[in-house]
Amino acid sequence: MKFQDNFLWGTASAAYQVEGAYQDDGKGLNVWDAYTQEDGHVAHSENGNIACDHYHHFKDDVKMMKEMGIRNYRFSISWTRVLPDGTGKVNQKGLQFYSDLVDELLANGIEPLVTLFHWDYPLALHQKGGWLNRDSSDWFAEYAKVVVDALSDRVKYWMTINEPQVFIGCGYAIGKFAPFEVHQAHDLTRMTHNVLLAHGKAVQVIRKYAKQKPTVGFAFSTPCCTPESNTPEAIAEAKRKSFTFTKNRFPFELAWWADPIFFGKYPEEAYRILGNNMPEILEGDMEIISQPVDFYGVNIYESKATETEFGYAENAYIGCARTQMGWPVTPEALYWSPLFLYERYQKPILLSENGMASHDWVQLDGKVHDPQRIDFMKRYLRELYRSMQDGAKVMGYMYWSVMDNFEWSDGYDKRFGLVHVDYQTQKRTIKDSGYFYRDVINTNGEAIFSDTWTEQ
Numbered sequence: 001m002k003f004q005d006n007f008l009w010g011t012a013s014a015a016y017q018v019e020g021a022y023q024d025d026g027k028g029l030n031v032w033d034a035y036t037q038e039d040g041h042v043a044h045s046e047n048g049n050i051a052c053d054h055y056h057h058f059k060d061d062v063k064m065m066k067e068m069g070i071r072n073y074r075f076s077i078s079w080t081r082v083l084p085d086g087t088g089k090v091n092q093k094g095l096q097f098y099s100d101l102v103d104e105l106l107a108n109g110i111e112p113l114v115t116l117f118h119w120d121y122p123l124a125l126h127q128k129g130g131w132l133n134r135d136s137s138d139w140f141a142e143y144a145k146v147v148v149d150a151l152s153d154r155v156k157y158w159m160t161i162n163e164p165q166v167f168i169g170c171g172y173a174i175g176k177f178a179p180f181e182v183h184q185a186h187d188l189t190r191m192t193h194n195v196l197l198a199h200g201k202a203v204q205v206i207r208k209y210a211k212q213k214p215t216v217g218f219a220f221s222t223p224c225c226t227p228e229s230n231t232p233e234a235i236a237e238a239k240r241k242s243f244t245f246t247k248n249r250f251p252f253e254l255a256w257w258a259d260p261i262f263f264g265k266y267p268e269e270a271y272r273i274l275g276n277n278m279p280e281i282l283e284g285d286m287e288i289i290s291q292p293v294d295f296y297g298v299n300i301y302e303s304k305a306t307e308t309e310f311g312y313a314e315n316a317y318i319g320c321a322r323t324q325m326g327w328p329v330t331p332e333a334l335y336w337s338p339l340f341l342y343e344r345y346q347k348p349i350l351l352s353e354n355g356m357a358s359h360d361w362v363q364l365d366g367k368v369h370d371p372q373r374i375d376f377m378k379r380y381l382r383e384l385y386r387s388m389q390d391g392a393k394v395m396g397y398m399y400w401s402v403m404d405n406f407e408w409s410d411g412y413d414k415r416f417g418l419v420h421v422d423y424q425t426q427k428r429t430i431k432d433s434g435y436f437y438r439d440v441i442n443t444n445g446e447a448i449f450s451d452t453w454t455e456q
Contacts, residue, residue, distance in 0.1 A: 001385070001445070001446060001449055002443070002444040002445050002446055003385065003388070003444050003445040005444070006395075007394075007395070007396055007397070007444065007445070008071070008072045008111070008113075008350070008395055008396025008397070008398075009070070009071050009072060009396065009397060009440070009441040009444075010070055010071060010072030010073055010074055010111075010113065010396065010397070010398045010399070011065065011068075011070055011072075011073060011074070011398060011399045011400070011401065011402035011418060011437075012073075012074040012075070012352065012353055012398040012399070012400050012401055012402065013054075013073075013074070013075050013076070013401050013402050013403070013405065014075070014076045014115075014118040014119070014120075014162070014401075014405075015075070015076045015077060015078035015081070015118060015120060016030070016032050016033075016048045016051070016078065016118070016119065016120040016406065017048060017051060017052075017401070017405040017406045017407070017408075018051050018052040018054040018401075018403065018405045018406075019048075019051060019052075019053075019054045019055045019078060019081075020048065020049060020050040020051040020052065020053040020054065020055055020056075021050075021053065021055035021056065022048065022049045022050075024055065025081075025091070025093035025094060025097075026084060026091040026093055026094060027078065027080055027081045027084060027091065027094055028080035028081075028083070028084025028085055028086070028091075028122060028123070028124065029080060029122075029123040029124075030078070030079065030080045030120035030121055030122055030123055030178075031120070031121045031122075031123055031126050031171075031178040031179040032047070032048060032119065032120050032178045033047075033048070033049075033080075033120075033123065034123045034178075034179075035178045035179050035180055036048065036178065041178070041180055041409060042408070042409050042410075042411050043409065043410050043411035043412075043413060044411050044412075044413075046406070046411035046412055047406070048406040050423075051405060051406045052403055052404070052405055052406075052421050052423075052426070053426050055097065057426065058097075058100070058101050058104060059104055060428070061402075061403070061428070062101075062104045062105055062108050062110065063108065064419060064428055064430065065105075065108070065110055065402060066108040066109065066110065067430065067438075068418065068419075068430060068434045068435070068437060068438045069437070069438035069441045069442055070110055070402070070437075070441070071109070071110060071111060071441060072110065072111045072112075072113055072157075072396065072398065073105055073110050073111070073112055073113065073402070074113040074114075074115060074159070074219075074352060074398045075101070075112070075113070075114065075115065076114070076115040076116070076117070076118035076120075076162065077098055077114060077115070077116055077117075077147055078094070078120055079116075079117065079120060079121070079122050079143055080120065080122045080123070081094035081095075081097065081098075082094050082095050082098070082143065082146055082147060083122070083142075083143055083146065084122075084124075085122065085124040085125075086122030086124050086125035086139055086143070087125070087139050087142055087143070090146055095146070095147075095150050098147070098150070098151060099150060099151065102151055102154050102155060103154070106154060111156070111157070112151075112154070112155050112157070113155075113157040113158075113159065113398070114147070114151065114155050114157065114158055114159065115159040115160075115161075115162050115219060116140075116143070116144055116147060116158070116159065116160050116161065116202060117140070117160065117161045117162060117198075118162040118163075119162065119163075119166075119167045119171070119177070119178070121167075121178075121179075125139055126179060130179075130191075131168070131172070131190075131191040131194050131195055132187060132190055132191055132194070133194070134194055134197075136194045136195075136198060137194055137197035137198040137200075137201050138201070139198075140198035140201065140202060141198070141201035141202060141204070141205050144160075144201070144202040144205045144206065145205045145209055148205060148206055148209045148210055149209060152206070152209065152210040152211045152212065152214065153211040153212065156212060156213070156214060156215055157214075157215050158206050158210075158214050158215065158216045158217070159216075159217055159218050159219045159297055159352065160198070160199045160202040160203060160206075160216070160217075160218050161195065161198065161199050161202075161218050161219070162218075162219045162299075162352075163219065163220060163221040163299060164192070164195045164196075164199075164220065164257055165220065165221050165222050165251060165252045165253075165254075165257060166221055166252075168188065168191050168192060168195065168251050169249075169251040169252045172187070172188060172191060172251075173188055173251045176409055177408055177409060185247075185250070185274060185277040186276075186277045188250075188251050189250075189274060189277055189278055189279045190279045190280075192251065192256065192257070192279065193279035193280075193281070193285070196257070196260050196261065196289045197285060197288055197289060199218060199261070199289065200261075200288035200289040200290070200291045201288060203216055203291040203292075203293060204288070204291055207291075215294045215295065216293055216294050216295075217293045217294055217295040217296060217297045217347075217350060218261075218293065218296075218297050219297035219298070219299055219350075219352035219353065220254070220257060220258065220296075220297065220298055220299070221298070221299045221300075222252060222253065222254040222257075222298075222304060223298065223300040223301075223302070223303055223304050223333050223337040224238070224239070224242035224243075224254070224303070224304055224333070224336050224337040224340040224341065225238040225239075225241040225242045225303060225304045225305065225314070225336070226238055226303040226304075226315065226330065226332045226333060226335075226336045227336070238336065238340075239340055241304075242254060242304060242337075242340050243255040243267075243340075243344065244269070245267045245269040245270050245273060246273075247273045247274065250270065250273075250274070254304075255267045256270060258296070258345060260286065260289045260290065261289060261290055261291075261293065262290065262344075262345045262346075262347070263290070264286045264287070264289070264290040265286060266278070293347065294347070294348070295347055295348045295349065295350045295395055296341055296342075296345055296347045296348070296349050296350070297349075297350040297352035298337065298341060298349060298350070298351065298352060299351075299352050299353035299354070299400070300333050300334060300337055300351065300353070300354050301323075301325075301327055301333075301353070301354065301355070301356070301400075302315060302327045302328050302329070302330045302333055303315045303328075303330040303332065303333035303336070303337075304333075305328075313328070315328050315330045315333075316328040323356040323357050323358065323376070324356070324357035324358050324359055324414055324415070325356075325357045325410075325414055327356075329356075329376060329379070331376075331379035331380045331382070331383045332383055333380075333383075334351070334354065334380045334381070334383040334384040334387060335383040335384070335386050335387040335390075336387070337349075337387075338351075338384065338387045338388070338392035338394050339387050339390065339391065339392045341392075342391070342392045342393050342394075348393045348394065348395040349392060349393065349394045349395065350394070350395050350396050350398070351384065351394065351396065351397040351398060352398050353398060353400035353401075354380055354397065354398070354399065354400060355373075355376075355377075355399050355400035355401060355416050356372070356373055356376045356416065357407070357414040357415055357416045358370050358372050358373050358415060359415075360373075360404070360415045360417075360420055360431060361420070362420060362422070362429055366429075367429070367431075367432065368420045368429050368430075368431040368432065369431075369432050370431045370432055370433045371432070373431070373432075373433040374432060374433050374436045374453070377399070377433065377436065377437065377440070377448070378448045381397070381440070381445065381448045382448055382449070384397065385445060385448070399418060399437060400416055401416045401417050401418075402417060402418060402419060403417040403418065403419035403420075403421050403428065404416065404417035404419065404420055404421040405417065405421070417431070418430065418431055418433050418434035418437055419431060419434055432455065435453065435454065435455060436453045438454075439453045439454050
């Protein structure tokens with residue numbers, strides 16, 4: 001009961017959540033740098049100014065990954081660390097940091113997977129209209145080329161954009177994430193179109209300029225719905241709801257983002273429901289957006305659901321198991337989502353994020369015992385294995401996250417990491433789950449079916 005031999009076992013992080021050093025060595029400001037300085041946006045008025053200080057501790061952090069047996073590390077590039085103003089002059093010190101990180105990973109037998117954009121939009125470009133400005137896709141393509149020129153001699157795996165559903169939906173529709181704005185449908189559809197153009201142009205840049213054959217995709221969110229039973233009718237209904245289009249939540253909808261990439265068009269329902277609020281689509285736009293990709297990256301923490309009239313979402317019930325985020329524990333999401341996504345889009349699935357926040361602290365014996373996270377990983381990975389046995393083509397699994405970090409508007413209270421971070425001292429402690437994951441990797445998945453694991 002093993003995963004395939006070439007399965008990608010890894011962990012993930014994001015630049016703003018771990019790097020800190022927010023003004024060091026010529027880095028420019030992004031929207032999270034700028035707007036988290038204002039009170040009221042983040043728990044305890046916290047920010048990512050220091051975070052895990054990974055910028056200064058990356059060599060020790062990579063050594064720690066090696067101790068956990070990590071084989072693949074998905075990380076994002078800070079756009080403004082490379083291009084302080086978003087375009088124009090390159091910050092060589094910032095670019096050198098990522099080159100050094102890649103070298104350190106490879107020297108320790110860890111394959112780098114680079115994400116170009118994980119929500120930290122340049123402030124200078126935001127002040128020029130940001131994603132509302134059609135030029136934003138060209139700005140992104142310029143940035144992508146700088147990174148590709150510098151790293152593609154050593155980096156094979158590329159993800160263009162992380163979770164546009166979240167940074168557009170939460171950042172510009174409901175105002176929960178930076179830049180903490182609320183826009184109407186007319187603006188949101190145009191932002192969507194420009195983000196998708198940015199993705200497509202970045203794919204073109206990677207294909208054209210990569211110094212070795214690249215493997216290219218993205219990392220979207222929005223998992224699929226899970227059926228109420230295993231009847232054909234229930235499965236068909238879950239599949240229908242997974243790819244449906246709704247007016248009130250369209251920035252978060254899966255098909256709104258994925259259909260243009262794979263089918264070269266927005267969902268038919270969108271034209272009927274949004275009408276004049278649909279974006280202006282110029283000649284050639286959809287050809288750019290639908291550039292071929294090699295995989296479908298998806299971040300899954302729970303099954304897709306909507307709240308019912310009883311106050312519970314479809315995937316929850318009174319007293320159900322929940323993570324520290326309050327999200328229901330729904331392992332079946334890793335069974336149905338890969339099946340539905342692979343059937344619809346016919347591309348290998350990369351679980352670019354999956355994990356849980358838990359109440360973790362260093363205990364009296366100096367260790368961090370997190371049995372809930374180990375149980376979570378077993379349950380979810382067993383469902384992923386079952387999905388693959390039933391036909392889903394899955395290429396890898398990236399646990400979120402490699403270490404505790406800045407959890408956006410929740411600040412530092414929520415701990416997702418395999419490694420505990422004491423933010424006052426920056427001391428790292430590998431949790432029990434980190435050693436369990438080492439066993440999972442070393443056995444190519446067999447450890448998820450065992451009741452024991454090798455404790456450090």
